[in-house]
């Protein structure tokens with residue numbers, strides 16, 4: 001059964017250095033006749049992708065080739081400029097963990113809020129809060145505002161919320177380095193369980209051996225385009241030939 005379908009997906013992004021949220025500066029530069037249209041870059045270019053339930057897919061390619069951007073599009077964090085994205089099932093995006101937290105409100109309230117962002121109801125999240133706090137080892141911090149947590153604790157909380165129930169689709173950006181050694185082992189075990197089960201997995205990694213061993217299929221991206229997308233062994237081989 002098909003769980004992800006991307007058709008002709010393109011994404012233009014403004015390049016950082018030209019981009020300003022400062023309305024006053026923008027208005028001034030228009031008045032002074034110095035305003036330049038922000039430069040834009042095509043970061044995903046006509047991407048087609050179909051993924052079936054349970055597939056484990058690796059995404060490889062050079063720095064800046066669009067791998068993380070593709071994961072963000074599939075997770076719904078970014079919307080494409082054109083093309084269509086269809087995703088079926090509950091997605092656990094393990095990217096930019098904790099980026100959606102409100103640092104002023106408590107850990108408990110953030111669990112409710114973040115869970116709702118991930119598509120769960122508030123009452124469901126209330127029931128789950130205890131197991132999330134326990135896994136994150138933050139039981140004593142439930143009522144503390146998130147700004148009182150260390151960055152490792154924030155990542156632990158993000159991981160714990162996103163993986164509390166087995167997701168239909170797991171999105172992993174690079175090898176996870178969440179928290180300290182003992183927490184890393186806990187994360188790895190949880191991910192291994194999903195990996196060996198029915199969950200569809202998309203993982204970005206520069207570790208080509210890992211991709212070959214752990215993924216059935218791999219997608220090679222270059223400058224936002226899919227260059228090759230077959231079994232992982234062959235895709236890695238083609239990629240290595242090209243960069244030699």
Ligand SMILES: Nc1ncnc2c1ncn2[C@@H]1O[C@H](COP(=O)(O)OP(=O)(O)OP(=O)(O)O)[C@@H](O)[C@H]1O
Nearest residue numbers: 013014015016043062063064065066067068069070
């Ligand atoms: N927030 C942003 N605003 C504008 N452009 C961005 C932003 N984030 C990334 N980009 C640009 O999008 C392109 C693709 O970036 P992306 O992070 O998807 O690459 P990547 O393949 O994951 O790279 P890496 O292997 O270095 O992690 C790059 O040219 C990058 O400069």
